[in-house]
Amino acid sequence: MDYLEKLHDAVLNGDPATAISITEKALAENIDPHVLINDYMVRAMDEVGRRFEKFEYFIPQLLMSAKAMKGAMALIKPLLVGDSVQDISVCAITGTVKGDVHDIGKNLLGALLEGGGFRVVDLGTNVSPEQFIEAVQKHEAKLVCMSALLTTTMPGMKTTIDVFKEAEIRDQVIMLVGGAPVTHHFAEEIGADGYRDNASAGVVLAKELLGIRK
Amino acid sequence: MHLKIISCEVFQQELSNCLSKTTNEVEIEFISKGIHDLRQHEMKKRIVKSIRKNDDKGFDAILLGYGLCNTWVYGLKAEITPLVIPRSHDCIGILMGSHTKYENYFHNNPGTYFQSVGWMENSSNSNSIKKRSLKKLYGLDMTDKELITQFGKENLPYLKARLDQTRNYKKITFIDTQVEMSKKLSKAAQEKAESNGWAFEELEGNTRLLQRLVDGVWNKNEFLIIKPGEKVKQTYKEDLIESVKATP
Structure with missing residues (x-):
């Protein structure tokens, strides 16, 4: 071997x-x-x-x-x-928020999440809050990772979190945010569960918040 | 008023026109557009360097020809002279003459690559910027030849598809501020759009925000004034930024 x-x-x-x-x-x-x-x-x-x-x-x-x-x-x-192990692997939804079409960082996170054992469903770019909700319900996801590269589109992260709250499913998922203009302060302000400034640290945070041992 | 303006070079022609119409005495300094390609704190450091150099020269205000641009402006402090900055995400909102107009257009046209004369004339970076750029840091500046040498010809299409930052863009919108080269560069932008298979639109620009900036007509909903001892804070609302007391 x-x-x-x-x-x-x-x-x-x-x-x-x-x-x-x-x-x-x-x-x-x-x-x-x-x-x-x-x-x-x-x-x-x-x-x-x-x-x-x-x-x-x-x-x-x-x-x-x-x-x-x-x-x-x-x-x-x-x-x-x-296989039971595959079935219980945690599903993560990734997507760039509505109005934004940038995806290099989001795709790196997706690759590292997969590398970390997550089942990743990528919704691509320009994703509406409703599409995030639909995907969470369809795939029984426990993690939602939103990306935005522009200050013009960052507010879409707050809108998405608010729509999750209205649909009363906010507590069922961990919601992380990332992208060039995003900060810890912004993440706190909009009610996200966390932020990291790079994809690798994002995976570590996701595991930590979901109680997944490394 | 005796004013200093420190501005991105993308506004060079528009600001020159505005200065010819103002009654204020305005000293101007342009900084390379390329600093947008650096890490956010490096961009900030470069602009702050120019602000500090002029802080004790007795200007009534130092004007900034920038938007939020990569969020460089968050935490910016005014020390001796008040600072004035337009409330806009970036230069496109400023060249459209209205932050709200830009927001509406932006959200109705996802995947739009904006261009203007200043943008296109200043699109190549100096070697010093290239070396320190985010593209360099992340390996996004690698040529096809370098990618083939390091990863093999068979992996080139895979890598190129994932490294192209504009691969999801669908449109070029050229903001025409009726300056020199406008017609020629609008045509070049249209040709670029056609060769990429993208849509093209030309929008009439409006230099009213730049004119108001140099004229000293700083109404609260369009400009933020940062008084000495204050710093810029992000608001997450339509006003984008506010000034708060800076902790020493």
Whole structure:
């Protein structure tokens, strides 16, 4: 099983071809898919996030790591259908709020959430409060991550939280906010559960607030 | 009044026209638009440097030719001379002449890339800015050649699709303030829109906010005056910013 460390390294170094070939080999040898995910890939993505947070990794490197993990997960996922562990993985909804079409940061968060073991449903950009609510209900999500890159669209985060309150489902979800103009103070003011200034720290906060051990 | 204006260079032509019509004595300083591409605190540091240099020179006020622009303005303190800033998200609201008009247009046209003569004329950055830019910090400035060398040709389409910050844009709106080069650059903006497969619209600009700024007509709903000892605070309301007492 020594070769499995290469799976960790392939995700860390953003090498999709190696990540896929090692996963194929491991699955052919009946190695537990959960071991591949939790002991190798999640650990690698944690390190990717740490490096990104410290500006040791650029966005292209993070994207390549995400691609490597996604490639390996595509082989693993069919084996997890009906699996109890998969079923209980926490669903996170990500989206850029209404009026805003920027998504680089939001997509990085999505990649790191997936890397951290979340089931991510991405609603894309220009997402209305009603679309967030619909997705939470449909996927029984526990986490909502909203992004905005502009001061013009930031108020959409407050509107979304207010609509969740009106629909009486605000208490059922953790709502996090992020994006260039967003601050801790803004997050507090609009009633969000938290804010971080980078995707990696956002994942750590989400786990903390949801009581998920690292 | 004896005023100093420290402004983004995107307003160069519009402000020159406004200054030719004002009765105030206004000293002007332009700062490179490129500082918008730096980290927020670095942008702030650069503008504050110019403010402090002029703080004790006896101006009646120092005017700022900026909007919230990347939120640089939050926490900005007035020390000796009062500061005056238009209430606008960015230069586009200022060039439209109305923050409300901009907000309405913005929300009715998601995914719009705004352009003006000043924007287009100052679109390339100096090497010093490039080196310190957010693009550089995050690796968003990598060329195709660099991406291929580091990640392989097969990964280029995947990376390019995710690194393009304008990939969800659908429209270019050119704000025409009737300055030199307006026609030529509007045409260039239209051609860019066409080559991207985006819609194009030309909107008539309005320099009334810039004129009022240099004329000293600072009505409360359009301008924020920060008195010495006060600082700028975000409001999350239509007025965008307010001034509060700064803690020493």
